[in-house]
Amino acid sequence: MNDLGFYYTHRWNSIQRRIIFIISLLIVLAQYLFADSPIQMDAKLEASLEELSNVRKGIAKEKLPMVKGLNALEDEVMDVRLEHQKIMRQLDSRNFDLNNLRADIKSRKGEKNYISNLLVEYTRNFETRLHIAELDQYEEVVKSATLAPDNSNLSAEAIFVKQTGLVEASIQRLQDIVGGNTFSGTSAGEDGLVKQGNFIMLGPIALFASEDGALAGIAEQRLGSLEPTVLPFSDPLNTALVQATVAAKSGGFPFDPSLGNARKIEETKETFKEHIQKGGIVAYVILGMFVLCVGVAIVKWIQLSLVPKPSEKAVQPVLRAMLVNDHEKAVAEIKNIKGPTGQMLAVGIEHIDESKDLVEEVMYEEMLTTRMSVNKLTPVLAVCASTAPLMGLLGTVTGIINTFKLITVFGSGDVKTLSGGISEALITTELGLVVAISALVLYAFLSRKAKSITDNMEQVAILFMNRATRAAPEPA
CATH class of the missing domain: 1.20.58 (Methane Monooxygenase Hydroxylase; Chain G, domain 1)
Incomplete structure (x- = not known):
């Protein structure tokens, strides 16, 4: 225009x-x-x-x-x-x-991707939360939902339908197990034989009873087994109750509030023999050292307990006789004193007319003889106390070496396979410390007891020499 x-x-x-x-x-x-x-x-x-x-x-x-x-x-x-x-x-x-x-549209695409990721994560978690007895029952729907995102031939709507199908199945599963869900399947006993039977799922608990009636109990997953394993009850009444409940699809059953954890803890308990066996050869060596220490301690305790220690009242007559220079009476009184203290006083009175240094030397010689006697075998305890931790360390190194050998052969995926070497490494250290602490305590106790005997002899010898020194000389 x-x-x-x-x-x-x-x-x-x-x-x-x-x-x-x-x-x-x-x-x-x-x-x-x-x-x-x-x-x-x-x-x-x-x-x-x-x-x-x-x-x-x-x-x-x-x-x-x-x-x-x-x-x-x-x-x-x-x-x-x-x-x-x-x-x-x-x-x-x-x-x-x-x-x-x-x-x-961009916001909706973000929500769609977020929901898709949630569904993928839910599918992955759902499979891990299933009881091993339910794997066959939900295998098809889980497999369909898991493979759907990777299938390029499916549209986004078809993938969503398959994933929501799993969600619907999981909701239906929750509704079923609240009141109890029954289905057929196979399960293995503790002997490894697989039997056909029926399951009842009630919450996290799965009961199984075989069709031939030979197997009944709680079905659980065992490491390394693709089939659920039935754990039988120790009480036959509980077994009969489970069989009747599975057959009638209603009734009662024994319930473990710990959901099997109590049984697992019970299975981890072991006898002393089993504990030692896990430590290997080194554990037996350490156990032998412990037996040796206990034997030596018992022998030494009996020996030291039988050594008489004269009281101050029993020594006083000898000291009074020495104070008045009455050697004959002192000899007679010394005969009433038993043990190494009496022998030491007897040797001292025999050389009373000699010089003071000579008398002290002969009495000290007798005391050294007694000290060697009461301390005999106690060094064995000291050696065991210092050697046991080293033996435990040796067992630790040996166990670690065995563990690495098993890792080389089997890999690090199966922890149960590696438990042998780990047990050997830890148990030997434990036993070594137990033996070392026990031997050290016994050594200290027996050394203290032996030292009290020699200290008593030394005290009596000093009193004897003091009285002999202050005694008046005999008249010519």
Whole structure:
């Protein structure tokens, strides 16, 4: 429309230029004709004016339609502009709506991906939460939901349907096991024989009874077994109760509130013999050291307990006799004192007429003999106390070496396979410390008891020499 208005404006300007050209031409003609006679000039002037009038009439006659056309075109341009503005407003509105729609689609895609990831995670967790007796029952739906995201031939809707199918199955499972769910299957006994029978799932508990009635109990998963393992009851009444409940699909059954943990803890308990066997050869060596220590301790305790220690009251008659220089009476009193103390005093009274240093030497010699006797075998305890931890360390190193050998053969996936070397490493250390602590305590106790005997002899010897030194010399 703007081009059309420009066209009419250009045409009007062209007409004006023509008019000006004609007027200029007339002026020139007038000047040319001015030299003519006045009559001719008037005639020409009238002719020119008439021509001018005709031109003006023609211009006026053409101008009106052109103005009307121009106005019509301007009105049409205005309408077109208004229509253009309306369309632009609609376009802006639609672009805004389109951006909002794109943002909403992006948000929905994020929610879809989030829900899809949740469903994948739920599928993975659902399979691990199933009881081993239920694996065959839900194998198909779990497999379908697990493989669906990786199947490029399935649409997103089909994948979602398969995943939600698993969710529906899990909800139905929860509803079933609340009141008890029965289904057939196979299970193995403790002897490893697989039998056909029926299960009852009630919460996390699975009861099984074989069709031949030979196997009944609680079904659990055992490491390394692909079949549920039935743990029989020690009480025949509980076994009969489970068989009746499975057969009738209703009734009671023995319930373990610890969900099998009590049984597992009970299975971890072992006898002393089994504990020692896990330690290997080194454990037996350490146990032999312990037996040796206990034997030596018992022998030494009996020996030291049988050694008489005279009291101060029993020694006083000898000391009084020595104080008055009555050697014969002292000898008679010494005969009443038993044990190494009496022998020491007897040796001392035999050499009483000798010098003081000699008497002290012979009595000290007797005391050294007694000390060697009472301390005999006690170094065995000290040696065991220092050697037992080293033997435990040896067992630890041996157990670790065996563990690494098993890892080389079987890998690190099966912990039960590695338990032998780990048990050997830990048990030998434990036994070594137990023997070392016990031997050290026994050594300290017996050494203290032996030292009390020699200390008593030393005290009596000092009292004897003091009395002998203060005694008056015999008359000539």
